[in-house]
Amino acid sequence: MNVLVINCGSSSLKYQVIHAESEEVLAKGLCERIGIDGRLVYQPKGGEKEITESPMPTHTEAVRMVLDALVNEKSGVLKSLDEIDAVGHRVVHGGEKFANSILIDEEVIQAVEECSDLAPLHNPANLIGIRACRQVLKDVPMAAVFDTAFHQTMPQEAYLYGLPYEYYEKYKVRKYGFHGTSHSYVSKRAAELLGRPYDSLKTIVCHLGNGASICAVKNGKSVDTSMGLSPLEGLIMGTRSGDIDPSAVEFLAKKENLDLEGIVKVLNKESGVYGLSGVSSDFRDLDQASEEGNGRAKAAVDAFCYRAAKYIGSYAAAMNGVDVICFTAGVGENDGKVRAKICGYLGYLGMTLDEEANRTRGEEVRLSTADSKVTALLVPTNEELAICRETVALIK
Ligand code: AMP
Numbered sequence: 001m002n003v004l005v006i007n008c009g010s011s012s013l014k015y016q017v018i019h020a021e022s023e024e025v026l027a028k029g030l031c032e033r034i035g036i037d038g039r040l041v042y043q044p045k046g047g048e049k050e051i052t053e054s055p056m057p058t059h060t061e062a063v064r065m066v067l068d069a070l071v072n073e074k075s076g077v078l079k080s081l082d083e084i085d086a087v088g089h090r091v092v093h094g095g096e097k098f099a100n101s102i103l104i105d106e107e108v109i110q111a112v113e114e115c116s117d118l119a120p121l122h123n124p125a126n127l128i129g130i131r132a133c134r135q136v137l138k139d140v141p142m143a144a145v146f147d148t149a150f151h152q153t154m155p156q157e158a159y160l161y162g163l164p165y166e167y168y169e170k171y172k173v174r175k176y177g178f179h180g181t182s183h184s185y186v187s188k189r190a191a192e193l194l195g196r197p198y199d200s201l202k203t204i205v206c207h208l209g210n211g212a213s214i215c216a217v218k219n220g221k222s223v224d225t226s227m228g229l230s231p232l233e234g235l236i237m238g239t240r241s242g243d244i245d246p247s248a249v250e251f252l253a254k255k256e257n258l259d260l261e262g263i264v265k266v267l268n269k270e271s272g273v274y275g276l277s278g279v280s281s282d283f284r285d286l287d288q289a290s291e292e293g294n295g296r297a298k299a300a301v302d303a304f305c306y307r308a309a310k311y312i313g314s315y316a317a318a319m320n321g322v323d324v325i326c327f328t329a330g331v332g333e334n335d336g337k338v339r340a341k342i343c344g345y346l347g348y349l350g351m352t353l354d355e356e357a358n359r360t361r362g363e364e365v366r367l368s369t370a371d372s373k374v375t376a377l378l379v380p381t382n383e384e385l386a387i388c389r390e391t392v393a394l395i396k
Pocket of ligand 1: 208209210211238281282283284329330331334335
């Protein structure tokens with residue numbers, strides 16, 4: 001069985017074709033600048049990356065171009081489109097409606113649309129991708145896999161905000177959490193790697209990428225996570241502020257003469273380690289700048305690590321202990337200095353990092369010493385594979 005995995009943004013569309021039984025990636029790539037001009041990146045298994053500039057007025061043309069590349073005589077990986085057995089779509093917000101992945105029909109599309117208020121930047125783009133695929137691949141079964149679904153097991157005390165309760169009742173304003181596919185995949189993989197039952201393990205997953213979140217997984221269920229109603233809450237991120245005093249919004253709006261839209265843009269796009277450092281949102285640039293004596297770059301990374309350590313501490317408290325702490329995503333998988341700085345705060349938990357192992361990048365490895373009371377693992381995330389597995393499970 002071959003599954004086409006789609007992650008659709010407003011002007012981009014990432015894709016992978018995965019052979020479900022072997023879990024091998026047959027081809028992957030992305031369409032960029034949809035609605036502007038159009039660029040297809042296509043990479044077949046074991047082959048060279050191909051880049052084609054071609055007009056893509058809408059996502060429908062983008063999907064058509066991806067499918068043409070997949071069955072292309074020269075570098076295609078499929079004989080015909082009949083070899084696509086299912087499509088798995090990443091959908092960002094499933095609200096309280098979706099605690100699990102689901103096969104897509106008109107009713108599901110309607111329900112995802114109803115969640116768009118909660119994720120106005122993401123859900124409409126995800127729906128465009130779903131509609132474009134349904135238009136082109138008419139009878140192929142499709143699944144929606146939600147970033148929020150894994151966190152629907154959070155207890156009320158974790159997801160309620162201290163706001164008037166009627167806002168929760170009327171508008172469903174609460175913590176939802178994101179990166180659920182990644183947190184679920186990594187926490188399951190950690191249990192496999194340790195040979196421990198998933199349903200009796202206390203795990204903290206640190207998904208540290210450009211967007212970053214931490215999740216407490218107790219006995220196989222998400223019990224708390226750092227992102228909230230939107231992906232803005234929680235950790236200091238690449239360009240997002242994470243937690244701030246809500247009063248700072250009014251204060252800054254007045255001082256800087258910004259309207260709501262302006263201030264939300266600052267919080268999402270001009271803050272985080274980028275805003276703090278004035279250098280970059282990329283941790284490689286920040287490391288280089290720190291080495292060259294840039295104090296603000298160092299302060300930004302220090303603040304990022306401190307915030308992450310505080311969340312880990314609060315989740316160890318929430319679960320009354322922690323067995324394993326996992327690092328994943330761009331920064332978590334590659335940046336040993338950041339991992340070491342975060343783990344440096346965790347001595348009270350009995351965490352001892354193995355300095356040699358901590359030099360590893362992008363591979364599954366035990367980062368802590370054999371006698372460390374808490375285990376630290378590096379587990380590269382694989383959201384596409386997780387979406388593929390969910391899709392196959394639904395179809396079967
Ligand atoms: P992601 O959002 O998971 O794709 O992560 C992207 C981020 O990972 C980049 O913005 C960088 O900050 C970080 N990153 C990627 N590679 C490295 C590396 N080799 N060392 C440090 N940070 C890295």
